[in-house]
Amino acid sequence: MDSLHLLKACFLLIPAVLMGCLLFSRWRWHVRLPAAIVLGCVLAFGVAGWLPGIMDYLVSFSIMAIIYAILSLGLNAQWGYNGHLDFGVAGFFAVGAFTMALFVTSAPAGVMAAYAQQWFGLNAPYLIGVIAAGIMAGVVAYLIAQPILHLRADFLAIATLGIAEIIRLIFQNERWLANGPQPMSGIPQPLSCVVDGGNCAWLPDAIKPVLSVMQPRDYSYLYLVIVTLGLALVYIVLEAMVRSPWGRALRAVRDEEDSAAMNGKHVKSLRVQSFVLGAIIIGVAGALYAPYMVTIDYSHFKPLFATFLVWVMLMLGGSGNNKGAILGAFVIWAVWSGTGFVTDYLQVALQGIAPDVASRMSFLRWAFVGLLLALIVLYRPQGILPEKKRVSRFLQEPEN
Amino acid sequence: MVDSANTATSGALPGSPDSPDTMTVDARDSGGARSSRFVGGVLLLVLIGMWVAGWLSGTSAQDMLSLTAWGVMLGGIIALGGIGLTLCYGVLKFPNFAHGEFLTLGAYVTYGVVLVLPQSNPIWRFSFGWELIVGLVLAAAVTAVVAIVIDRLLYRPLRRHQSPLVLLAMASLGMEFLLRGIVYLIWGSDFHFYYSGRSNPALSLPFGLRLQADQLFVFALAVVLVALLYWMLTRTRIGKAMRATADNPDLAQVRGINTEQVIAWTWTIGAGLAATGGVMYGLASQMRPDMGFVLLLPLFAAVIMGGIGSAWGALVGSVIIGIAMQLTSAFLNPAYGPAVAFVLMVLVLLMRPQGLFAQR
């Protein structure tokens, strides 16, 4: 294994270990951590050693899967915890992504101002952008929650669908806001200097020559670490909230609203809180998405990719269950990517026979995923990992 | 589906010894919703406000009148899709997000037929010939079959399991993408016209209005179909059975109504009407594979505004939506049409969730 692959494996180590921590969550920490580290090393160095060819693909796959996992977690906070049928995930996703972009880029000046417009550009640090994205998505969610959250479930679904469409229309048509319909480009990637020959000012001189073997195109390895840390943070926060009194109150409202109300739980504000929380998380996912893409425009936030897929992920993985949300994200993203391979192959294979049909092969994926959602609803609506009834972390878990 | 408490329960429950013999109809009914007249008045004010806004932004009164007329015509198109949706929504109780695809399917199957059949001369001043009518009938049949097959394979098993309506809605979302993918696969992503290259001049009407004969035809067709549907629902046995099933499916079974048969008829009529709507939309504007999705929001807005299950409600709601969408193009980017429809829908939902023409 050459030094480049060794280095890449080291980058893979952190996400792999975190994944191990998640997988072994049933074990106590003094067993869990060593096991996770072992698993992490095996995975990271194993892949680097035996499957170096697909390493790059695995990394880019995992980054998108993790962003989708965060989206699923956000949707779970709305749907799984509190029964909000949110068909407007794409809207909060877009708000988060564009807020991030506006915060961390600088406003185009001089010659560039003729080609690209945006409302403002603060050239802010990455973390500020992420926080701003979350807050903005939360604010939007809070504002729309007032008039629509009390509607019955099917009306809420239609309303959220409509709002996501309006948000997309705004980003598509308002040039002054985010250069719509043109893309916003040049979104800076955090810590990109690390892979640019290791020329970061804050890196100790001893490490620089080691890192110099990395190229800018290996940035995704570093970004994988960043998004995995983001996912871990979101997951930990959500899990803690689920087991808190707040989480119990939420589930009480979801399952037995009248009874919860009679018990003094402030139903309306609890519902708004879970809705806003979910939106914040979805916005954070958007903030992680924008720098990875470097260039974003309204077409990234159409309902297929940014709402529908997330629902399939959550339904498959298990709604009401955070681990299920993450599992669903990975599985469905794998299915989606896999169908991409299949349709690419079909497209080439049919090129000679029926070029018209060949060019449309990509739509086969839509049909397939649509069918998949219908099948999941029909045969396993509770998902792969059904919700475990968690009352309190102080109670012993019941034997299943 | 959690029927969240957006209506407060009144004091005396019907059936209790204390309830009066007849319930008085109040400005706010027992659920806290405003009366139809109030909501209608608000909507009228909104439309007038749009007129003023358009006029203030420089559009002439004549143009505003034209926009209003086109809005009514657009309302006719939306209504054709809307009456099918309101029927299905009312009987089956869940929002069928794939309903838009019945429009798309209807339009494209007709297109296929029109391509195959020899082109005939246009009828009167319309832009279409008999081959379109033939295509339409065939497309309505095909779409109805598709709807029934989907119901048998997907929605009926879910009904049997007493699945919450939320799951049916989600399943229908899956069907939306499945059907749309299939349309894209068969016909591609280009836009098409039924009769490309055929001129379709507008008729000159009083008040300086210029409307195409096609547009008038579509509107007239919408009114006729709405009237027919209303007649069917109120005067025929099967129509009343549909209303009964929509009202209380369990009781309908107890009374000996075969609810599954009623549901099959509902899908047939609803999908057939939708297919007609799709053809008319394709005729009046153009065929695009995402037409179903583009129209989905205005369709739901019209149906919800008019009151789910009401045929006339769907027409009135559609016309209001159509006018609003056209009027706002005078002072807003026309791309925001669906946004306007949506805002109006939310407005009505806040004032009167059951819609303008609901009976409860």
Add this chain to the structure above:
Amino acid sequence: MPLLQVDAVTAGYGDTEILRALSIRVEADEVVSIIGPNGAGKSTLMKTIFGLLHPRHGSIVFDGHDITHEAPHRIVRLGMCYVPQVANVFTSLTVEENLEMGAFPMGAVDLTASKERVYDMFPKLRQRRRQLAGKMSGGERQMVAMGSALMMNPRLLLLDEPTAALSPKLVDEIFERISRINDSGIGVLMVEQNARQSLGMAHRGYVLANGENRHEGTGRDLLDDPNVGRLYLGG
């Protein structure tokens, strides 16, 4: 042969057993009243007879037909009609339309005669025939519900707590109507909370408790029985 014979029926929801090897019968032209505490299985019995619930064991024979596992809409056609306790009218349909739905299985026939029969039985409904059923008071709704069930001229009428939540005056009125219905040759099987009054007008009665038949006898006998009186009739 009795009009309705329920033989050792065991039924319930999910894993629970509500009815345990229950047997009752209704002769033609009888009024049979079933009383008992809440949770005894009275409503469950009605639903099982009418096919809304399938028994695990036992058999139900109606007018010579085995209807143990038959579906409701077929049982209706055999001549048995059921009036549920709640949600027993179509609230968004008019009174007249409700009646028409009651005769739905008869097909597209002229219903004037049947409607007249029901209006004769419930004159108040004749005045309000075009009113929405949902806008009527509790007593009137009950009449619409019963009228709908009578449209098919059934041989047996199943009534689930017909006088629930009604004022005493209306309770008398409903019982009087039930009596008249029975006089016209229709058997009545009813479940009732108003135990005294229902036993008073019934030919025979059953006392259900815990899904079992505790007492049976004529209405009069049960009323006079001190055991029944103490436990179920409020002393």
